[in-house]
Each structure stands twice: as C-alpha cells, then as structure tokens.
Amino acid sequence: MELSKTVKLAQQLVRIKSVTPDDNGCQDLVKDILKPLGFTCYTIQENGVTNLLALHGLNAPFLLFLGHTDVVPTGDESAWLYPPFCGDIIKFDGEDYLYGRGSSDMKGGDAAMITAMCEYVEKHQNHIGTIGLLLTSNEEGDAIGATPYVVDYMKKQNLIPDYCLIAECSSDKVFGDSIKNGRRGDLNATINIKGIQGHAAMEQYAKNAVFEASRFIQGMLNNPIDNGTPFFPATSFQVSNIRAGTGADNVIPGSCYLRCNFRWNDLQTPEKIEAHVRQVAKSLNIDCQMEFRAEGDPFLTKDGKLIDALYNSIIKVTDVTPTLGTSGGTSDGRFIRPLGTQTVEFGPVASLIHKVDERVKVEDLDKLHQIFVKTLEELYDK
Ligand SMILES: [Zn+2]
Structure with a gap:
C-alpha cells in the first residue's frame, strides 16, 4: 500500500519518542518541510519546552493551525500489543490504523495540518493574508513556557490570528460527526473532611471521617451545580482521589482527604462553584477545610466564517x-480564544x-488533510 504524505509524516512523528516536555526533534522535522516552501520559522525555547512558530504571507486574514508534539507516557509497555513507538500500519477489524502513542493525540492531526498548509501554499504562492502553525512540546503538561x-x-x-484551527481529536463515534467550538473550564479542589479518630470497637466515642466524606459526596450528587446551557453540558463534579485510614484494622479514621475536579460551563465562575460546594457541606454539617485551584476558563466561538468553512468542508x-x-x-x-480569535477544534475520533x-x-x-485544504480554500480564495 502506498501511503500518503500525511500518513508518512504522522508515522515519522510517532516514531520519535517525545514525552512531555521533550520535543526530541519532532519540530526540526517539521521545519525541514516548511522552510523550503518559504515559511519563516521561529524556534522559541523556554523552561525546557520547545515551540515552533512558522508563518507564510503577511497581514490579515491570519489563520493559525495549533498543535502539540508532546505525548503522554505509555505506562507499562508490556500492556501494548505492539511497541508503542513503532508507528506501524496495523489492521484492526479489517481497517488500516497508524499505531502508537501520540498517533491520535495528536501527531496524526499535526501531520494533516502541515500537509494541508503545504499543499495550499504550493498551489497559491501569492495567497492573501497569513497562514501559520504553532507547535508546542508542553501541551500535556503544565503549559509553562509553552x-x-x-x-x-x-x-x-502584533500577530493576532483571525482564525485558529486545532486538529485535536474531536469526533465522537464516526469521523466528522463533531466539531468542538469551545471547551469547559477546569477547577480542582482538595477537601479535608474531619471526623473523630477512635477504636473500631468503641464507635460511640468516634466519628468516622469516611462516613462523613460519603455524606458529602452524596450531597454533591443530589445537588447538581447546574443543568447546562445551549452550547455546554452541565457542570460536572468528580472525585479523583480519596485517602483515609491509618493502615490498622482497628482504628476509625479521623480525617478523609478528597481531591475533586469540576468541568464547568459559561454559567459558572470558580467562585460560584466554590460557594455551591461550601453550601452543600454546611447544610450537611460537615466539618471540613477546602482549597480550590482554577486550571482554565471555558471558551466558546458561537459562529463565524471559520466554523462555516470547516463545516462545509467536512x-x-x-x-x-x-x-x-x-x-x-x-x-x-x-489561550488563543481570549485574543478574539475564532477558535475551533476538529480531528479524528477521540x-x-x-x-x-x-x-x-x-x-x-487523509480525509482530515482534504478537509483542511478545502477550509483554507473557502477562507482565502472566496
Ligand atoms: Zn492533545
């Protein structure tokens, strides 16, 4: 089977082990492709993170493709059917797949964006506006220096994109079925719930902090934060970690430590969610300490030329x-949407x-590549 340029590039990228925040040469490979086509390439390094900004053309409209070259760790490699960085084409249920860590998140998407830009620029050397690419090696981590x-x-x-297109996995069941035109906000909380430590056989003198935590969790589940909005699902509450107990069988735990995560919509703010959680604890008489840490605000692009062009191309x-x-x-x-940039994500099945x-x-x-070429044509040629 003859592989397309997109699949070959994705394969090359998957074969480079680039666990966050180590780019390990992925972006050099991309630079070697873009430079001969007249892209100006800036490598911006900070805090052990490598970023590549590549630009072709001048002024508006400015479409920025956004991606990342880092991948999450593989975990226990023996759990994988094939080596996680093999980048081989392997059949599953009779269909060809590019296999390996980062193939879907998001080196496959990166490759489709890059080959689409190249194809467009080769055909339209004197296109209007600017076509750009930003790749970072710290998307899966803390984003510092990224x-x-x-x-x-x-x-x-003064390089402010009009449009930003991100090839993160967005499709749900079949390729093409879903565009992400925004994302929920992200908030973490650590909650230390107190009881009274005691002997397991002297329960009348103790108060089990695990039971208190369970009352609190049930209280949260019984009191949803909201019911969602036209563009966003309901704000979610999850317990991600729970820890209690001394390790002994005969001690009732006096404290229970919870870590919770909230994915929130445009009805909320971190302050509103915190007030809701504190109110639930108070109404149940739960003795606890809470600390909240906001990770990111929600963002939304309701409509605009980019969504129209992408939608029609899909x-x-x-x-x-x-x-x-x-x-x-x-x-x-x-990070891009606050610039006033129309920002959407479209990519493979997640x-x-x-x-x-x-x-x-x-x-x-290959379809993703074609969709991006058509999107560029619709935005720049019409
Ligand atoms: Zn990703």
Whole structure:
C-alpha cells in the first residue's frame, strides 16, 4: 500500500519518542518541510519546552493551525500489543490504523495540518493574508513556557490570528460527526473532611471521617451545580482521589482527604462553584477545610466564517453532518480564544487518546488533510 504524505509524516512523528516536555526533534522535522516552501520559522525555547512558530504571507486574514508534539507516557509497555513507538500500519477489524502513542493525540492531526498548509501554499504562492502553525512540546503538561508563552510573543509582534484551527481529536463515534467550538473550564479542589479518630470497637466515642466524606459526596450528587446551557453540558463534579485510614484494622479514621475536579460551563465562575460546594457541606454539617485551584476558563466561538468553512468542508469530504459541541477536556485553544480569535477544534475520533494501543484510522488522516485544504480554500480564495 502506498501511503500518503500525511500518513508518512504522522508515522515519522510517532516514531520519535517525545514525552512531555521533550520535543526530541519532532519540530526540526517539521521545519525541514516548511522552510523550503518559504515559511519563516521561529524556534522559541523556554523552561525546557520547545515551540515552533512558522508563518507564510503577511497581514490579515491570519489563520493559525495549533498543535502539540508532546505525548503522554505509555505506562507499562508490556500492556501494548505492539511497541508503542513503532508507528506501524496495523489492521484492526479489517481497517488500516497508524499505531502508537501520540498517533491520535495528536501527531496524526499535526501531520494533516502541515500537509494541508503545504499543499495550499504550493498551489497559491501569492495567497492573501497569513497562514501559520504553532507547535508546542508542553501541551500535556503544565503549559509553562509553552503556548501561553508564544502567545505573549505574538501579541508583542502584533500577530493576532483571525482564525485558529486545532486538529485535536474531536469526533465522537464516526469521523466528522463533531466539531468542538469551545471547551469547559477546569477547577480542582482538595477537601479535608474531619471526623473523630477512635477504636473500631468503641464507635460511640468516634466519628468516622469516611462516613462523613460519603455524606458529602452524596450531597454533591443530589445537588447538581447546574443543568447546562445551549452550547455546554452541565457542570460536572468528580472525585479523583480519596485517602483515609491509618493502615490498622482497628482504628476509625479521623480525617478523609478528597481531591475533586469540576468541568464547568459559561454559567459558572470558580467562585460560584466554590460557594455551591461550601453550601452543600454546611447544610450537611460537615466539618471540613477546602482549597480550590482554577486550571482554565471555558471558551466558546458561537459562529463565524471559520466554523462555516470547516463545516462545509467536512460535509463535502465525509458526507457526515457535524454537530457543534464543547464536551471533553480542555485544550490550548483556551489561550488563543481570549485574543478574539475564532477558535475551533476538529480531528479524528477521540475514543483511544491516552490509552494503551492508541491508534488512528489511516483513511481519517487523509480525509482530515482534504478537509483542511478545502477550509483554507473557502477562507482565502472566496
Ligand atoms: Zn492533545
């Protein structure tokens, strides 16, 4: 089977082990492709993070493709059917997949964005406006020295994108069925729930902190924070970690430590959620200490030329009509949207990201490339 340029590039990228925040040469490979086509490439390094900003053309409209070259760790490699950085084309249920860590999140998407830019620029050397690419090696980590750092640089240079297209996995069941036009906010809380330690056989003198925690959790589940909005699902509450007990069988725990996560919509603020959680604890007489840490605000692009162009291109290439949605995790789009940039995400099916045996359908990468070329044509040629 002859592989397309997109799939070959994705394969090369997957074969480079680039666990956050180590780019390990991925961006050099991209630079070697873009420079001969006339892209101006800036490598911006900060705090052990490597970023690549590549630009072609001048002024508006400015479309920025946004991606990342880092991947999450593989975990126990023996749990994988094949080596996680093999980048081989492997059949699952009769279909060809590019296999390996980062194939779907998001080196496959990176490759489709890059080959689409190249194809467009080769055909239209004198296109209007600017076509750009920003890749970072710290999207899966804390983002320090990463996209926000380059965004500051771009602001200083007055490089403000009109459009930002991100090839993160967005599709739900079949390729093309979903565009993300925003993401929920992200908030963490650590909650230390107090009881009274005691002998397991002298329960009348003790108060079990695990039972107190369970009352609190049930209280949260019984009192949803909201019911969602037209573009966002309901604000979610999850317990991510729970710890209690001394290790002895005969001691009733006097404290229970919870870590909670909230994915919140545009009805909320971190302060409103905190007030809600404190109210639930108070109404149940739970003795506790809470600390909240906001990770990211929600963002939304309701409509605009970018959504229209992408939407039409998806239908032309896949025959699937996409829906707009904001579910799923947050993305680096949250750093671009505040510039006033129309920001959307569209990419392969999201079901295998961060998992063992991560893979992406070969056919979908080629379609993604075509969709991005058509989107560029619709935005720049009409
Ligand atoms: Zn990603």
